[in-house]
Amino acid sequence: MENTENTLSFKDTQTAFASKDDKALKKAYWLFKMVSRPWLVKIAKHATDIALKLHLPIEGLVKKTIFSQFVGGETAQEADDNTDDLADYGIGTILDFSVEGKEDEEGFDRSLKEILKTVDISAQTVNVPFCVFKPSGVGPFGLWVKASAGLELNAKEMIQWKATLARIDSIAERAEAKGTPILIDAEETWMQDGADQMVELLMTRHNTKQAIIYHTLQMYRHDRLAYLKRLHERAEREGWILAVKLVRGAYMEKERDRAEERGYPDPIQKDKASTDRDFNAALEFCISHLDRIHFMCGTHNEDSSMRLVDLMHEKKIAPEDKRIYFAQLYGMSDHISYNLAASGYNVAKYVPYGPVREVMPYLIRRAQENTSAAGQTGRELSLIMQEMKRRKGN
Numbered sequence: 427m428e429n430t431e432n433t434l435s436f437k438d439t440q441t442a443f444a445s446k447d448d449k450a451l452k453k454a455y456w457l458f459k460m461v462s463r464p465w466l467v468k469i470a471k472h473a474t475d476i477a478l479k480l481h482l483p484i485e486g487l488v489k490k491t492i493f494s495q496f497v498g499g500e501t502a503q504e505a506d507d508n509t510d511d512l513a514d515y516g517i518g519t520i521l522d523f524s525v526e527g528k529e530d531e532e533g534f535d536r537s538l539k540e541i542l543k544t545v546d547i548s549a550q551t552v553n554v555p556f557c558v559f560k561p562s563g564v565g566p567f568g569l570w571v572k573a574s575a576g577l578e579l580n581a582k583e584m585i586q587w588k589a590t591l592a593r594i595d596s597i598a599e600r601a602e603a604k605g606t607p608i609l610i611d612a613e614e615t616w617m618q619d620g621a622d623q624m625v626e627l628l629m630t631r632h633n634t635k636q637a638i639i640y641h642t643l644q645m646y647r648h649d650r651l652a653y654l655k656r657l658h659e660r661a662e663r664e665g666w667i668l669a670v671k672l673v674r675g676a677y678m679e680k681e682r683d684r685a686e687e688r689g690y691p692d693p694i695q696k697d698k699a700s701t702d703r704d705f706n707a708a709l710e711f712c713i714s715h716l717d718r719i720h721f722m723c724g725t726h727n728e729d730s731s732m733r734l735v736d737l738m739h740e741k742k743i744a745p746e747d748k749r750i751y752f753a754q755l756y757g758m759s760d761h762i763s764y765n766l767a768a769s770g771y772n773v774a775k776y777v778p779y780g781p782v783r784e785v786m787p788y789l790i791r792r793a794q795e796n797t798s799a800a801g802q803t804g805r806e807l808s809l810i811m812q813e814m815k816r817r818k819g820n
């Protein structure tokens with residue numbers, strides 16, 4: 427399809443909430459209203475912490491409320507089945523095992539098993555176009571930190587490190603064998619150098635014919651635009667495909683606090699405008715080098731999403747060009763996802779899954795983030811209200 431005219435609008439709430447009947451819309455309204463109140467989120471967090479400690483049966487309540495808004499299901503299969511509504515509207519599912527397991531070999535092996543399961547599911551259905559994992563989900567965070575700092579490992583750590591790399595190799599090999607691209611999430615700067623080295627090595631090995639391994643670049647870091655350009659140069663020189671997920675970054679406060687505490691320069695951009703500038707510059711860089719770069723624009727930011735749409739129009743790139751994907755999180759910014767998909771763009775949503783008790787930390791974070799992300803909940807609420815009004819008028 428030739429991409430000549432941009433008629434897309436994120437204000438189209440009819441398209442945005444097409445998958446939600448009146449009851450589901452009302453429920454979403456109620457949930458966002460709840461998380462918009464910081465004091466309520468605080469109380470709910472303490473109440474669930476206590477209930478979980480006392481083994482009170484709160485699963486049913488959680489599952490019917492916040493869980494169903496932000497989480498796909500308790501197992502990969504359940505999450506895949508529950509997201510048929512995404513598939514019906516042309517939106518892909520990225521199954522994300524969101525259990526922050528124990529930092530032990532058993533926990534890492536369990537994550538590995540789940541990630542391999544998602545790769546197998548993805549190979550069987552076009553509805554799951556990507557899989558994902560976090561480096562710290564398959565190996566001890568402390569070892570990533572040591573690897574990043576170039577510190578020597580003791581004998582026990584060496585065994586754990588080898589096991590970590592073996593897990594990652596088996597994921598990458600399965601992904602390549604099944605032709606399923608896999609996203610590797612980015613985390614805190616003090617563990618990321620080690621992860622960067624690992625991802626680069628995987629890209630040289632597995633991205634020679636297709637984009638299998640996707641790196642993640644957090645554009646709130648002031649060094650990432652230059653890093654993107656270096657990666658591109660290397661990919662050109664060595665002849666592999668550079669695949670990247672561009673995000674702004676999720677650990678800003680933590681990064682700033684640590685830098686201040688330890689007295690090293692803040693790795694984060696000086697302000698939001700600088701992050702936005704580099705995020706958009708990265709989009710432009712990627713789209714200008716599509717012969718070598720495949721990328722995903724992971725954001726809930728309307729301007730950046732529209733910026734990419736405009737760039738695709740300018741460069742006459744078809745919306746369904748598989749080298750470009752848009753991505754959001756399940757339960758959030760449906761007005762972006764559904765409107766993009768309705769205009770033929772490639773869109774996928776991270777769909778977290780895991781047993782209710784074990785995804786609680788993820789859920790609490792989502793609730794807190796929605797409370798603290800000024801504007802985000804307000805925006806969700808006002809879009810839902812607009813759609814309710816539109817339906818009443820009809």
Ligand SMILES: Cc1cc2nc3c(=O)[nH]c(=O)nc-3n(C[C@H](O)[C@H](O)[C@H](O)COP(=O)(O)OP(=O)(O)OC[C@H]3O[C@@H](n4cnc5c(N)ncnc54)[C@H](O)[C@@H]3O)c2cc1C
Nearest residue numbers: 611612646673674675676697698701724725726727753754
């Ligand atoms: C599909 C997807 C995948 C993701 N994967 C990852 C991942 O692997 N790793 C990861 O870290 N995060 C990841 N995220 C989260 C992401 O990094 C952002 O935290 C989140 O999406 C909010 O940014 P935004 O672009 O959507 O929205 P916006 O509201 O436009 O931006 C908010 C972001 O801007 C930045 N920012 C805010 N204030 C300032 C300031 N004063 N100075 C500098 N920068 C500022 C912060 O990064 C903040 O999160 C992912 C998000 C999505 C949608």
